Amino acid sequence: MVHIIDLKFQGSTESIAAFILESDIGPILFEAGPYSTFHTLKIEIEKIGYAISDIKHVFISHIHFDHAGAAWKFAEHGANIYVHPAGLPHLNNPEKLWGSAVRIYGAAMEKLWGVMEPISLDNLVPLMHLENIQLGEFEIKALHTPGHAIHHIAFSVNDMVFGGDVAGVCIGDGPVVPPCPPPDIHIEDWCSSIELIKKLNPKFLYLTHFGLVKKPVQDHLNILENTLLKYAEWVLKEMETHSDISIIIDSFQSMVEKLWLENKMDEQIIMRYSLANPSFMTVSGLIRYWTKVKGVKWN
Numbered sequence: 084m085v086h087i088i089d090l091k092f093q094g095s096t097e098s099i100a101a102f103i104l105e106s107d108i109g110p111i112l113f114e115a116g117p118y119s120t121f122h123t124l125k126i127e128i129e130k131i132g133y134a135i136s137d138i139k140h141v142f143i144s145h146i147h148f149d150h151a152g153a154a155w156k157f158a159e160h161g162a163n164i165y166v167h168p169a170g171l172p173h174l175n176n177p178e179k180l181w182g183s184a185v186r187i188y189g190a191a192m193e194k195l196w197g198v199m200e201p202i203s204l205d206n207l208v209p210l211m212h213l214e215n216i217q218l219g220e221f222e223i224k225a226l227h228t229p230g231h232a233i234h235h236i237a238f239s240v241n242d243m244v245f246g247g248d249v250a251g252v253c254i255g256d257g258p259v260v261p262p263c264p265p266p267d268i269h270i271e272d273w274c275s276s277i278e279l280i281k282k283l284n285p286k287f288l289y290l291t292h293f294g295l296v297k298k299p300v301q302d303h304l305n306i307l308e309n310t311l312l313k314y315a316e317w318v319l320k321e322m323e324t325h326s327d328i329s330i331i332i333d334s335f336q337s338m339v340e341k342l343w344l345e346n347k348m349d350e351q352i353i354m355r356y357s358l359a360n361p362s363f364m365t366v367s368g369l370i371r372y373w374t375k376v377k378g379v380k381w382n
């Protein structure tokens with residue numbers, strides 16, 4: 084049984100999720116959320132009937148703060164933190180991770196994400212591609228799924244996949260969109276990762292932003308891939324006419340807002356999307372892809 088926990092990030096519902104899978108050997112946590120929502124996570128875990136110290140296994144899709152920020156607190160209580168080998172050193176020594184986030188978020192950093200303490204190597208478990216971890220009755224398979232981040236893992240358990248961010252963002256009845264923050268966006272890798280999940284053909288797909296996908300999973304993944312390609316092409320076209328990133332961000336924001344209004348989304352859902360997936364991030368992530376990965380000359 085999977086419990087979807089709403090971390091109520093910045094007071095908003097359905098923005099960031101964590102998941103508890105109940106097993107014979109106790110609760111297994113997928114995603115830890117940012118440390119700023121740890122208190123909410125603790126309360127919700129207690130409502131399900133467990134204490135934080137009952138959580139001995141924490142699977143992290145990738146090391147961004149909205150997914151891994153609170154992992155250290157579980158490690159402090161003795162949990163194993165399972166993570167991509169390329170992400171592991173950053174959880175052991177989060178200084179660099181923190182530093183690059185400060186450049187993006189500035190003074191808002193701590194309010195948004197809380198603090199991040201180093202996790203001892205004894206608590207960090209690297210997962211190889213297709214590696215299986217048997218926990219009670221569940222076999223948890225790690226799928227290395229780059230595209231959103233080089234250190235991204237989606238987890239396959241029976242007919243379920245916990246898709247992290249590579250499986251997209253879909254909130255309420257809103258559209259399916261790809262979250263594209265810098266610095267690792269890689270369109271070709273992302274499309275291959277989507278293919279990999281499609282081939283598994285899971286019945287249930289869980290998104291960190293947010294929850295269980297309502298559409299048929301294949302439809303969801305097809306829309307995600309199309310939108311990803313569309314966003315990437317859109318940004319490339321803008322780069323041809325504008326050398327100022329703030330103009331591209333504004334015009335991207337109007338493009339998606341128009342799309343959302345056509346979808347008859349209410350303002351609250353639009354705000355949740357902006358929290359999970361801000362436009363300035365998507366534009367800078369995609370510009371970085373075009374310039375660094377594809378060698379497009381710009382600006």
Ligand SMILES: [Zn+2]
Pocket residue numbers: 147149150248262291292
């Ligand atoms: Zn995320």
